[in-house]
Amino acid sequence: MRLRLERVRCMPDQLMAGVLYLSEEFGTAAHLCPCGCGEKIRTPLGSTEWSFEETALGPSLYPSVGNWQLPCRSHYWIRDGQVIWAGDWTEAQITAGRMREAVRRARYYESAIGTRPRVLQRVVDWVKNALGWS
Numbered sequence: 275m276r277l278r279l280e281r282v283r284c285m286p287d288q289l290m291a292g293v294l295y296l297s298e299e300f301g302t303a304a305h306l307c308p309c310g311c312g313e314k315i316r317t318p319l320g321s322t323e324w325s326f327e328e329t330a331l332g333p334s335l336y337p338s339v340g341n342w343q344l345p346c347r348s349h350y351w352i353r354d355g356q357v358i359w360a361g362d363w364t365e366a367q368i369t370a371g372r373m374r375e376a377v378r379r380a381r382y383y384e385s386a387i388g389t390r391p392r393v394l395q396r397v398v399d400w401v402k403n404a405l406g407w408s
Contacts, residue, residue, distance in 0.1 A: 276332065293305060302317065303326060307346060308348065309346045334354055339352065376397055
C-alpha cells in the first residue's frame with residue numbers, strides 16, 4: 275500500500291485510505307490503519323515522538339507504528355510513501371519498547387533542560403512501577 279501526503283491545518287473528520295495527513299501547525303500526522311480495519315491512527319510529531327520526512331517518493335515516519343491497543347495489532351513502517359509491514363510483538367517486547375521510549379524521552383528532556391541525573395531515575399522508577407516491575 276502506498277500513502278500520499280496531504281498537508282492540512284486541522285485533521286478532516288473523515289480520513290481517506292492511502293493518505294497521510296500532516297498538520298505542521300499542530301505537530302501531528304494521521305492516517306487510516308493500512309490493514310483495512312478503518313481505525314484512525316494519530317502520530318504526534320516532535321523530538322520525543324515521531325519524526326516526519328518528505329521525500330520525492332512520498333512521506334516517511336520514524337519510528338514504526340505499532341497499533342498494540344487495537345484489535346488488529348498492526349505494526350508497520352511508512353517509508354517513502356510505502357507501508358512496510360513488520361512483525362507482531364509479544365507483550366514482553368511491547369513492554370520493553372515502552373520502557374526504552376520512556377528512558378529515551380527522559381534523557382532528551384534531561385539534556386534539553388539540564389536537569390540532574392536523578393530525574394532520569396525517577397522516570398525509570400515510575401515506568402517500572404506502572405508496569406508492575408517494582
